[in-house]
Amino acid sequence: MTRKSEDAGRSTIRDVAARAGVSASTVSRVLGGVYPVSAATRTRVLRAVREMDYVADARAKAIAGAGTPTLAFVLEDITGPSFAHMAQGVEREAARLGHLCLVCSTDGDVRHELEFIEMMRAQRAAAVILVGGTADTPEYRERTRRIADSLASAGSRLVLCGRPPLGPGAPVTVIEYDNEGGAYALVAHVLTQGHRRVLFLGGRPDHTTAQGRERGYLAAHRARGLDPDPELLLHGDFTRDSGHRLMRQALERGLEFTAVVAATDMVAAGALTALHEAGLDVPGDVSLAGYDDIPFARDLHPALTTVHVPYEELGRLAVRTALGHTADTADEHLLLGTHVVVRGSVAAVGD
Numbered sequence: 001m002t003r004k005s006e007d008a009g010r011s012t013i014r015d016v017a018a019r020a021g022v023s024a025s026t027v028s029r030v031l032g033g034v035y036p037v038s039a040a041t042r043t044r045v046l047r048a049v050r051e052m053d054y055v056a057d058a059r060a061k062a063i064a065g066a067g068t069p070t071l072a073f074v075l076e077d078i079t080g081p082s083f084a085h086m087a088q089g090v091e092r093e094a095a096r097l098g099h100l101c102l103v104c105s106t107d108g109d110v111r112h113e114l115e116f117i118e119m120m121r122a123q124r125a126a127a128v129i130l131v132g133g134t135a136d137t138p139e140y141r142e143r144t145r146r147i148a149d150s151l152a153s154a155g156s157r158l159v160l161c162g163r164p165p166l167g168p169g170a171p172v173t174v175i176e177y178d179n180e181g182g183a184y185a186l187v188a189h190v191l192t193q194g195h196r197r198v199l200f201l202g203g204r205p206d207h208t209t210a211q212g213r214e215r216g217y218l219a220a221h222r223a224r225g226l227d228p229d230p231e232l233l234l235h236g237d238f239t240r241d242s243g244h245r246l247m248r249q250a251l252e253r254g255l256e257f258t259a260v261v262a263a264t265d266m267v268a269a270g271a272l273t274a275l276h277e278a279g280l281d282v283p284g285d286v287s288l289a290g291y292d293d294i295p296f297a298r299d300l301h302p303a304l305t306t307v308h309v310p311y312e313e314l315g316r317l318a319v320r321t322a323l324g325h326t327a328d329t330a331d332e333h334l335l336l337g338t339h340v341v342v343r344g345s346v347a348a349v350g351d
Helices: 013-020 024-032 039-051 059-063 081-096 110-122 138-153 179-192 208-223 240-252 265-277 295-299 311-323
Strands: 070-075 100-105 127-131 157-161 172-177 198-202 233-235 259-262 287-289 306-308 332-336 339-341
Touching (some): 013 024, 070 081, 081 127, 081 311, 100 110, 110 127, 127 311, 157 311, 179 208, 179 339, 198 208, 198 240, 259 265, 265 295
Parallel strands (some): 070 127, 157 172, 198 259, 259 287
Antiparallel strands (some): 306 339
């Protein structure tokens, strides 16, 4: 029979060790992430931790002087310029408030994300900030709701930045920026320049950020009584290579368009290269716009018209909001505005 802690009947590290069939010191090594263990052992230990709802007691560490409060910042790809700036905002605000910021790049691996979050829960991180759009499915909502409840039970707070909300009652903070409104304003600007066939280089059809930007593209057309050609909506991902590939495909297929709106500045950069390779001038032959206003957008030739998203402030706000609430505070939803930055890559038809 396993022993139980006198503290509210919670499982002890020995209980977890017995369930996993390892020593207590091995459990400590897995949760601490300091000493190497085999993948099979790590999997058994983490499964036992989840099954027994175990949370490591951080009081001993705090007494020993190792209790520096932490924040976790979890994203799919840290090399993306927009998310790198958000990470900078998180790190700077965390440091200002005396917290250590830990960053995890998951490469889209849900299991890796869950393992990292569990480790942060065990260490009683003040907050876990999940960043980036995703597919808004029942599985996503159920999984993320479990994460939010689990973190709240350990005194932590889940913050979703640019991810779909979970519905009423979840102990989570959602911070978004207006993807649809920004795309609407951008496409409206392009249409006011006389363009009527606007190619849209979008992201994955099931990706919530991509969906918002595509909705803005469609709504701007319909507000002006225009019915956009479905052939002018192409889907890829948010990378430079995707923009280059989609732009080449559009040119090879002979699609007729006078302007291009890309779902991100990185996509626009790839499209710009493909247009130049085809001997086309921007904006003389084709106008081009992006989304995000990452720093190098102004250094492209011509400088890119785009939508400014306050990524660094988004990161700072995520930290301030998370630390300003108790872990079990009910759901909170904040929306940041965006605005169009007009530069030289969009011109009126016939100019």
